[in-house]
Amino acid sequence: xxxxxxxxxxxRRPVQPKRRKPPKASTIDKLIAMLPVSEATxxxxxxxxxxxxxxxxxxxxxxxxxxxxxxGSAIGEGIGxxxxxxxxxQITGLKRMDHNVIYKIAxxxxxxxxxxxxxEKIRQDLLAHSGxxxxxxxxxxxxxxxxxxxxxxxxxxxxxxxxxxxxxxxxGTWLEPVNPEAMPDLPLVIGAHANEQExxxxxxxxxxxxxxxxxxxxxxxxxxxWTLTFESGETLALPEGDTAAGKALVRFAQLDGVKPLxxxxxxxxxxxxxxxxxxxKPGLVDNKAITDPSxxxxxxxxxxxxxxxxxxxxxxxxxxxxxxxxx
Numbered sequence: 001x002x003x004x005x006x007x008x009x010x011x012r013r014p015v016q017p018k019r020r021k022p023p024k025a026s027t028i029d030k031l032i033a034m035l036p037v038s039e040a041t042x043x044x045x046x047x048x049x050x051x052x053x054x055x056x057x058x059x060x061x062x063x064x065x066x067x068x069x070x071x072g073s074a075i076g077e078g079i080g081x082x083x084x085x086x087x088x089x090q091i092t093g094l095k096r097m098d099h100n101v102i103y104k105i106a107x108x109x110x111x112x113x114x115x116x117x118x119x120e121k122i123r124q125d126l127l128a129h130s131g132x133x134x135x136x137x138x139x140x141x142x143x144x145x146x147x148x149x150x151x152x153x154x155x156x157x158x159x160x161x162x163x164x165x166x167x168x169x170x171x172g173t174w175l176e177p178v179n180p181e182a183m184p185d186l187p188l189v190i191g192a193h194a195n196e197q198e199x200x201x202x203x204x205x206x207x208x209x210x211x212x213x214x215x216x217x218x219x220x221x222x223x224x225x226w227t228l229t230f231e232s233g234e235t236l237a238l239p240e241g242d243t244a245a246g247k248a249l250v251r252f253a254q255l256d257g258v259k260p261l262x263x264x265x266x267x268x269x270x271x272x273x274x275x276x277x278x279x280x281k282p283g284l285v286d287n288k289a290i291t292d293p294s295x296x297x298x299x300x301x302x303x304x305x306x307x308x309x310x311x312x313x314x315x316x317x318x319x320x321x322x323x324x325x326x327x
Contacts, residue, residue, distance in 0.1 A: 080113025093150040194220035208253040235268040
């Protein structure tokens with residue numbers, strides 16, 4: 001029997017599979033990972049958006065093709081039954097108005113199925129409800145939320161008309177009544193249609209800022225001109241027209257700056273004729289020409305009551321007056 005040598009082979013080591021590098025995340029994946037929502041939630045949002053867009057397209061196509069309103073409503077209700085129904089109304093921007101009032105207006109819809117809710121109707125209903133609402137933005141947030149952002153007007157003045165006080169905005173819109181015992185610190189305009197002149201009144205005061213803080217009220221007279229009442233009690237009748245009134249007020253401010261007129265016992269001033277200032281003082285027997293202290297003749301002497309024609313526009317006439325009254 002032949003003996004042979006049996007060779008034992010060397011045990012082979014198991015082959016290690018090559019490690020594959022993980023795929024690089026795309027820019028979109030990185031952006032998605034940064035969002036504060038889970039991937040599952042994003043998929044739901046995408047699904048809702050697609051369903052909402054399809055539903056809106058179907059409803060629009062039905063309307064365009066003349067499908068009866070009942071069928072279009074049925075389609076909208078079907079979409080609502082699929083989860084697209086308003087169950088939440090979020091309201092922002094309110095400072096003075098009642099949240100519940102805005103909520104009721106937004107919720108007053110024939111159907112709360114999302115495709116059947118008219119955003120423009122909600123906006124128009126809000127604008128018609130109150131002067132406080134300057135504008136409103138209404139939008140959908142699928143699947144079940146209406147977003148309502150209200151822009152409120154800011155009170156600009158108090159309007160007194162026929163004994164009634166009311167807040168008005170910068171464009172004269174009536175906002176709400178004012179309690180005489182708790183009047184806010186706002187300019188007071190008086191008279192019929194004075195609210196419509198609020199923008200022009202603010203521009204008038206802008207030309208003479210030195211007098212702004214001394215004006216207590218402004219009366220719109222005859223729907224054509226202003227008479228101002230100062231904190232010290234005097235009145236100032238201004239001429240008609242925005243330009244003429246502005247020039248007269250600037251001139252009065254200049255005169256008052258050179259030699260104070262306010263708080264000196266005068267009842268009122270009349271500048272309806274822009275070339276002169278007529279002042280009224282109680283108890284004055286004779287007319288007396290009061291000169292503009294800033295006006296001088298060529299020789300440097302003050303202008304008196306016997307002023308030359310060139311200087312007449314600078315003369316202030318003091319006239320006798322009885323009881324205090326409006327100029």
